[in-house]
Amino acid sequence: MRTKSFVGLGLWLAFILAVMAVVVYMHPAFASPGSAALTANVNVGNVIYLNVVNSSSGSKINFGSIFPKNSYDTNVLVTDNDIGGNIGANVLVEGSSWLNASTSDTFGVSNTLWAASAQTSNTGTTLSGSFVNTGISIAQPTLSTPSTSNSIYFGLNVPAGTPPGNYIQVISFENYNVSQNIYNASSTTNAITAKVTVPGTCYISLSPTLISFGSIVASANVPTNVLVTDTDNGGNVQASMLVEGTAWYLNGNTLLTNFGVSNTLWDASSQTTYTGTALSNTLSSTGITIPKPTSTPTSNSIYFGLGVPGGTPAGSYEQTITIENSC
Amino acid sequence: MDFRYIGVFLILSLSVVALSHAQLGEQAGQPTMYVNVSSSSTFSYYILNGGSTPISFKVIPPSLNSIPHNTTPTVVITPMSGTIMPSSDQKVSINVSMPSGDKPGLKWEGIVQVVEATPTNVTTSGEGAVITAGVAKLLTIYSTAPKPTPFYYIIIIVIVIVILVAAASVILFKRRKRSRTAIVSKAHRTAASIRSARREGSVRGTGRRAGRTRRAKRKSSRGTASASRGRAARSASASRRGATRRRASR
Known part of the structure; x- marks a missing residue:
């Protein structure tokens, strides 16, 4: 009799445990990870x-x-x-x-x-x-x-x-x-x-850089019509032209007292006679301006003439004329 | 026949070949410098080569006008010569030093020249006129009043300090003299009052009671005396103690 009651109790216990196991299995709170499948999609486009x-x-x-x-x-x-x-x-x-x-x-x-x-x-x-x-x-x-x-x-x-x-x-x-x-x-x-x-800028470019007055007899002269062109081919403001010169040197190195710098004349325009302003050995303003260049260069002219004093010995003479732009 | 004086002058025609055009340039603007007497100032600008070949240049410093009884400022230009490469530039600095004896408000002018050292487009040299290019700046210099130096400021500060110290000394001396006078006069007044109190004491009472009264008076007078009068009170007290001792000995 006692044995039967133990068996019955054991069966009841086994039944209760089985019911509890089913409840636990079915409850979502006790679901294990990965046990449910979920698919997520994302489309990553190309981007720069x-x-x-x-x-x-x-x-x-x-x-x-x-x-x-x-x-x-x-x-x-x-x-x-x-x-x-x-x-x-x-x-x-x-x-x-x-x-x-x-x-x-x-x-x-x-x-x-x-x-x-x-x-x-x-x-x-x-x-x-x-x-x-x-x-x-x-x-x-x-x-x-x-x-x-x-x-x-x-x-x-x-x-x-x-x-x-x-x-x-x-x-x-x-x-x-x-x-x-x-x-x-x-x-x-x-x-x-x-x-x-x-910045504001002016340039100078001279042509020619050597001038010849040709052959002249003493006491004769060359009209003030020997052209030198002063060109500004890169600047952007107006410039003023200044000029100075040296005395004439015989054979490039002998200075004669009577054949000085002032025997050379200059003028802003071409002259048919030997006339104009005497060249000086100090830099002087000519009053000639080189206009402000734009996309094209600008230029202006200066003319030189020469008078040879009487009694000047024969020979080759040389002078340096400096033309400067200032802006 | 002497051919030296035949009066015939010949300049040969020259063969000139232009290879390239030099393109010396300069930054625009004419420099005006205001220089303090006994000081110096610097102006800088650029010269340029806009051509395709190097340009050798030399600088001709300005010949400034002279002003009677004043020394002409010293002008130093750097560099004095050099070469500018194509499409590049060269900084030129003009430093002006104004002598110490010059007056303010004077004006000097001169031209700073930068000229090509050798023409770049000449292949033959000889007779005729060589045309050289250059760029020029008209330099104007004004002398201005000398700038105060740190030494000048130090001298001023020292003088101010000396004046302040002297003034403070005078004030302190006067105060001390006044307080001494006050002390002395107070001492005199105290002594006089003691003497009169002594005389009163001899009339009003004798023995121990009279002594207590006098001591109580002395104490109250000490308690109300100010600090400046303490010394006088102490001296008076000393004299009184001496008098007391003398009375005791009697």
């Missing part, structure tokens, strides 16, 4: 980013002060970054004309040069007014290298006749994947501003 910076001044580059006809070597660095994209790209670049905002003076975009590497001279490809593929590539960013970049260098040539003043140019960039025809999706900085100051 763009951020251009100059290493020292952010979105600006400064060429400083450049005289007309002078240049800046193509070595001003701009870095094009793709931060967070996932495909490679090429750098496209374009620029605006150089503009003086105060005077509205301009000079061409093509005076700016670019190159893929720093140059020690003003060489490279001329910048264009529309986007051009530079061929400079920016590597594909990856999970391990999420930021990639490449360099482009700029230089500048200031053309002759550029009016003095402060000029700016905007250089714009795009990153472009050619094979997938994708441009940069968004950018933080896609343009830089370039600056240059053009």
Whole structure:
């Protein structure tokens, strides 16, 4: 009898445990991880980013002060970054004309040069007014290298006749994947501003640099009609012409007291006679001006004549005439 | 026949071949310098080569006008010669030193010349006129009042300090003299009052009671005396103690 009751109790206990096991198994709170399947989908598209910076001044580059006809070597660095994209790209670049905002003076975009590497001279490809593929590539960013970049260098040539003043140019960039025809999706900085100051300048170029009065007998003269042309082929402001000379030297080294510098006359216009202002051995203003050059050179003329004093010994004589421009 | 004086003058025609045109240039602007007497100042500008060949140049310093009873300023220009490479520039510095004896407000002028040392486009030399190019600057110099030096400021500071110290000394001396006078007069007044008190004491009472009264008076007078009068009070007290001792001995 006692044995039967033990067996019954054991069966009841086994039944209760089995029910509890089923309840625990069925309850979601006791579900083990991975026991339910969930599928998540995401579509990562191709993207290119763009951020251009100059290493020292952010979105600006400064060429400083450049005289007309002078240049800046193509070595001003701009870095094009793709931060967070996932495909490679090429750098496209374009620029605006150089503009003086105060005077509205301009000079061409093509005076700016670019190159893929720093140059020690003003060489490279001329910048264009529309986007051009530079061929400079920016590597594909990856999970391990999420930021990639490449360099482009700029230089500048200031053309002759550029009016003095402060000029700016905007250089714009795009990153472009050619094979997938994708441009940069968004950018933080896609343009830089370039600056240059053009000082006032005048040049002098004389032609000819040797003049001959021919053969003259003593007490004779040459009319003041021997031309020297003074040309400014690169400046940007008006210049004044000054002149001085030395005495005439026999055979280039013997000074004669009666054949002095003042035997040479000069005039602003061609004369049919020996007339004009006596040349001096101190620099004197002629009153002749060389107009301000623009895109084309400007020039002006000065004429010389010579009188040979009586009693001057025969021989070859030489004089140095110095013509100077001042601006 | 003497051919030296035949009066015939011949200049040969020259063969000139122009290879290139030199293009010497200069930065625009005429320098005007204001220089303090006993001081110096520097102006700099650029000369340029806009051509394709180097230009050798030399500098001709200005011949300044002279002003009676004043020394002409010294002008030093650097460099005095050199070569400018094509499409480049050369900085020229003009340093002006104004002599110490010159008056302010004087004006000097002269021309600074930079000329080509040798014409670059001449292949033959000989007879005729050689035309040389150059660029010029009209230099104008004004003398201005001498700039105070640190020594000048030091002298001024020293003088001010001496004046302040002297003034402070005078004030202190006067105050001390006044306080001494006050002390002495107070001492005199105290002594007089003691003497009169002594005389009163001899009339009003004798023995121990009178002594106590006098001591109480002395104490109250000490208590109300100011610090400046302490010394006088102490001296008076000493004299009184002496008097007391003398009375005791009697």
